[in-house]
Amino acid sequence: MGKSLIVFLAVLFCTAGAVVRAEAQTPLGEDECADVWKKAGGHNLSPDQAKPFIKSFVQLDTDKDGSINWEEFKAGCANGLVIKK
Template sequence: MKLTTLTSLAVLLGTTYAYAGGGAPVPEGSQTPDPSGRPSAVLDDAKCQSVWKMASPGGDTLSQDKAVPFVVNYQMVDTDKDGKISADEFKTGCSKGWIQEADASTVKDMKDN
């Protein structure tokens, strides 16, 4: 009786283990930090400067209301959390894909104003 119970238990555990397997594989790249949250392409220095000049014509800081067409996620770019984006923060945002070029209609509207 004990032998039958132990044999049944061993078969049951072995079968359960075989069906469980190793689990699903880890998706490639899922363990790497950043660029997650990067919704747009990384801008090179020339494009970044061009967008900065359009977003902040005075070259000062950029407030949240003026950043809308350019900054994908304001909180991620405003790294010091002071409520404004400096030129350095903007440049870092460009390198991480958090800054995007404005579409043609936005550019036209900004030039008209």
């Protein structure tokens, strides 16, 4: 039973990692990123403003100030974390 549990957990962790990687979108180019930024509000984005346009607020809010600025948003575009709408 112990070996079965270890195998199950190993499969679970591998599957979870694949799902997280699959969630990343194709990186957006600079013009596409700027268009999405404008649609989202074009200034520091609150979680509610950003939600329709991003995969994870926590991943983009790298300075942990509770908003996503243009630099953070651009990095998210480059990393495939921004959704083109």
